[in-house]
Amino acid sequence: MPVNWDEFDSDIDSIVDESANKTDERLASRISSLTRMTDDEVQELFPEPSDVKKLKDLMKIVKSSEDRNKKISNIVSNSEEFGGIVLTLLQKFV
Known part of the structure; x- marks a missing residue:
């Protein structure tokens, strides 16, 4: 089932805005529903709501219908924003 990224985007942004300093259960649940x-x-890997928002932005690029080179270009253009997220994910899975 394809993900409605606009709706997902809006949901995550709303939850992030409502969150205090810690990733709450609703935010973690939305991300975990699309990942392994x-x-x-x-919650452990991304305790800050702002990090979850960055993860969501990275996931949106990766799952977009754009070609591989465009995805890479978008990730490189946002490398400062995504650097910490990529490092966290690689430390978890490598």
């Missing part, structure tokens, strides 16, 4: 991570893993 559990809610607890999302």
